[in-house]
Amino acid sequence: WRTIVGCLKKPKASLWWGGKRSHIQCLSLPQISSVCSGHLGKRLGAETVPKEMQPEVTVHPERTPSLQLRNLLLCSMTGFYPGAIEIRWFRNGQEQREGVLATGLVRNGDWTFQTVVMLEMTPELGDVYTSLLSPVSVEWRAHSEHSWRKVLSGVAAFLVGLIFLVGIVLHQVKTIHICFFHSFCGSEVQL
Structure with missing residues (x-):
């Protein structure tokens, strides 16, 4: 079969079929698409030319x-x-x-x-x-690329502070514990 010279999706398009020229004038883009794929579908097989595909x-x-x-x-x-x-x-x-x-x-x-x-x-x-x-x-x-870094930095600072606070509390408890036993037991308490 002969090559199709043009099947353009413009308000005015021309088709060449084996030296015969037919004009499609004042058609909308979907109409031209339908005519073009219809002619090609007849020549190539209807399953070859897609109807419409979403991107x-x-x-x-x-x-x-x-x-x-x-x-x-x-x-x-x-x-x-x-x-x-x-x-x-x-x-x-x-x-x-x-x-x-x-x-x-x-x-x-x-x-x-x-x-x-x-x-x-x-x-x-x-x-x-x-x-x-x-x-x-x-x-x-749009979002800040640094927002995750800020969140992670905040979490890390919180954890370090929490560990420091727990350490101070444990130290204080130990100190209170020693003083408590020392005052009741005198010098007999050995830790």
């Missing part, structure tokens, strides 16, 4: 986040079909339009696509970043 989404910072330091927040999506996908970033419920970068769509070779959309950001304690792509939404929360 697998992960959101993570480019490097270990530090509060008040610039970083990139990455939203990686893979395994979705069709390729028409809208990704928007929100910080504490407000849409972020500046500092948004995208790799563009990359074909996986199995009809599915992948892309990465990044947000340049400076996280502050309590910030909630949301990567919204209809119908999936993924959150990332």
Whole structure:
């Protein structure tokens, strides 16, 4: 069979089937996707062309986040079909339009696509970043990397203080015990 020259997901797309040209005009992206996969499904087999697949989404910072330091927040999506996908970033419920970068769509070779959309950001304690792509939404929360260190330091200081306090109490009990027996028994008490 002859190669399909174009099956574009744009408001206006052309298909080439064996030298015959048919036009698809003024169709929505899902309609074009349906027509394209329908024609391809007839030629390749209906099970070959997927109907629709939701993306697998992960959101993570480019490097270990530090509060008040610039970083990139990455939203990686893979395994979705069709390729028409809208990704928007929100910080504490407000849409972020500046500092948004995208790799563009990359074909996986199995009809599915992948892309990465990044947000340049400076996280502050309590910030909630949301990567919204209809119908999936993924959150990332800014928190202090030092918070666990502070908790562990506090616990360690508490334990050292507790051990010190127990040592003082035991020393005092021993001293009181000696004085108590010494006053009643005189010099006969030997410890």
